[in-house]
Amino acid sequence: MSSFEIRPSQRLLSLPPYLFVEIDKEKRLAKKLGRDIIDLGIGDPDQPTPEFIIEAFKQAVDDSENHHYALDSGLYSLREQIARWYEERFKIKLNPVDEIYPLIGSKEGLAHLPLGLINPGDKVLIPDPAYPAYRAAANFAGAKIEVMPLLEKNNFLPDLRRIPRAKLAFFNYPNNPTAVVADKSFYKGLISVAIRNSMIVAADFAYSELYYDNQQPASFLQIDGAKEVGVEFHSLSKTYNMTGWRIGWVCGNKDVINILARLKSNIDSGVFQAIQVAAIVALNNVISFPAQMRRLYQERRDIFVNGLKEIGWDLRTPAATFYIWAPIPTKETSIKFAKRVLDQADIVCTPGVGFGKYGEGYVRFALTVPKERLTEAVRRIKKII
Ligand SMILES: Cc1ncc(COP(=O)(O)O)c(C=O)c1O
Structure with missing residues (x-):
């Protein structure tokens, strides 16, 4: 005892x-x-998880080259594949060298981001209601948290006219839990606010492929100026039924990515390489499986x-x-x-x-x-x- x-x-x-x-x-x-x-x-x-991804993983596990510590920044071929996926899906060009970074699931990146960016007392905005990880992450970094109410009368979007000054703000569309999407005009307004207030935007796009009635949700990065103010978080969890595999990525502003990468290099050692190989195969299937x-x-x-x-x-x-x-x-x-x-x-x-x-x-x-x-x-x- x-x-x-x-x-x-x-x-x-x-x-x-x-x-x-x-x-x-x-x-x-x-x-x-x-x-x-x-x-x-x-x-x-x-x-x-679909069979074609499991098969790719099985072969990759048998290759001892994949048994070592992975590079923190992941396989270059994975970052190239993510860039191709983005271009095909959203018509956006991302540089695989410094605008894409793999994560051990998007939650891991979302949760570590404030630790890299926030000093105690800095303000962080989180939506309410929201996926709980943003609040916990901001709390751990000692942030002063302010909530952006998501009200039904505003279609569960934060009121951009009332956004207070802050160093970092989280957004999540398609939204968990309210199941609404944000359109390009919302992101345009958001980017103007972010530029005016020098506010970093963290857009959580974990449900980008899970939409209905052929209405594809917009990516925050599709709007001019987005890369100057923020990053977008992605996940293979829901798109390819890979929640347990733990793989996602962050992309967009290279300074934000670099800060997150520096933080993570002190905490984890990247994604198991065989999972990265399986992710490349998954992301090659842009259209039919999703x-x-x-x-x-x-x-x-x-x-x-x-x-x-x-x-x-x-x-x-x-x-x-x-x-x-x-x-x-x-x-x-x-x-x-x-x-x-x-x-x-x-x-x-x-x-x-x-x-x-x-x-x-x-x-x-x-x-x-x-x-x-x-x-x-x-x-x-x-x-x-
Ligand atoms: C809004 C939102 N973001 C991120 C995640 C985390 O996903 P991942 O499995 O990539 O960590 C979830 C999981 O439920 C979620 O609902």
């Missing part, structure tokens, strides 16, 4: 409390008891959203991502409602308040189960709302 108390650091204690403890506990218990739980809580594709996934999610979206609308739930049809951001149809808080959905319908959803205080009043469903289960979920929800 240890004779002294082991306590976490102040920076860890300063993170917001984890709000889903009770729901998580109940979910685990319900599964243990054999209840037929439909889990729409998890943002992790249920589909496997299109196949979009068809699958669009079918699920239509079944679930139309089903909920038919039973009287007034919600928006998502434009992108595999999430549904649904206003709670009763007077309950998001935690109370999510708990009741689990208790009475055996369905897991995520309370909106877990994404920030402006997420209160909503719950998030993830379309990461087969369509039959979504039909069943609608049937069960009908009985309890």
